[in-house]
Amino acid sequence: MRERHWRGKPGAQHGHGGLGNNGRHRRRSERRDVDAPIVLYGWHTVTAALSNPARRIRALWATENALRRLADEGIKLPVEPELVRPDAIAAQLSPDAVHQGLLAEADPLPAPGLEELAAAGVVLVLDQITDPHNFGAILRTAAAFAVAAVVTTARHSPEATGVLAKSASGALELVPLVSVQNLARALAELKEHGFHVVGLDSAATDDLAAMELSAPLALVLGAEGKGLRQGTRAACDRLARLDLPGAIKSLNVSNASALALYIATRWRISA
């Protein structure tokens, strides 16, 4: 197992979540885009995948304890598991990865097209958010707020594997990820489908909590520091800020997503 071909794959590495735009990794990334599996580890992440009929599991490694717990909880295994020691899993991951005795290789999930989102309540649009921890936490929060989909760019977004999947804590199985080539064009298409497109910007004049919002709604968030790109900003119907009373006026992007979703779905409109 120590020699398996996914060892050291960027997607399974801490803080370098398979951006795939690094020259050194290009060949490996290109190959993975076609048919290489994604890596899932950790109890919530793997059991959510095992319980998702749409997720094709290619291989499963489990410790004795994890296998017993899977049996205790009556979770059906779609493949024959390979019994391993904890350190055999740890050796495949970054030193701080909490794998809880489970690691799976799986196919990526099929993604819906934008045209399938027309009846959606709220979608979240992420403009070049590259950190896999943040991206994963946003997916988890999106699942908690019953978001219909997360739309993101094919480039400059982390792959749905490894650290991102772990941070999403099972949400990868629940929230469809729609990957687009051009975000401004995607926002235009969402508008054609009736979406109200609101971009979050800490320098905006209008407070999201005081704004009239309507469903279907697309909430657009940019990377910390950079914010929304010019083309993304221009493609929004409105820009809004979160009204923060303290000395710091911008939040970690996953925290900003949580607040924006709360305000939009629980307070201003009914999702």
Next chain:
Amino acid sequence: MRERHWRGKPGAQHGHGGLGNNGRHRRRSERRDVDAPIVLYGWHTVTAALSNPARRIRALWATENALRRLADEGIKLPVEPELVRPDAIAAQLSPDAVHQGLLAEADPLPAPGLEELAAAGVVLVLDQITDPHNFGAILRTAAAFAVAAVVTTARHSPEATGVLAKSASGALELVPLVSVQNLARALAELKEHGFHVVGLDSAATDDLAAMELSAPLALVLGAEGKGLRQGTRAACDRLARLDLPGAIKSLNVSNASALALYIATRWRISA
């Protein structure tokens, strides 16, 4: 500079933010507790420290670009900076650390006592939240919500240095950190000072957003997975959950903090 004694200090390492409870590092941690400096890097983190009169800076390394930007923005330097190349700073940090040409060594800030928080609007209490990224993001959000202090345990909390400071994005200078030996006793003391103590628990019956809250308020959050410890839970006046409409019922702890603060300060009570 490459040989400086803080090289490889756990607080500057990714994902191992100086927990100081690892046997291998014990001697180094004990020494640091007494007089070793904390490490600050990144533009927001370092400039916030430079602008804080209460923060004693021991040393400052800066690239040519960073020095020019400091001069452009009129930021006064309390010590003579050492001009270095970016890779000299990078060599002191984990590979994914974004230092933006600035690194400082500084003294920890003096912490207020619990008795000084009596007039506070809201304090956040963290029960063994060990991840320095999450802890830092919580501090940043606490600063955005004008939280009076963050109370945490001396043990099983990350040190206020390195990754935590970077994730806090300057908030370490704004939100006092109160470190206590025994959290249940600290909560009892807060109650004596008139605090309403509410613990967040995803299994609680009551929805935080529907609860009568009063200031001063202490919001208590536990680690993901483990939640609040039994003694912490018993020391709360009330337990509350965040009402989440989706399939996932628990959030990343920093996202949960953001929502709890929003609900408590903007909706239910005036901070």
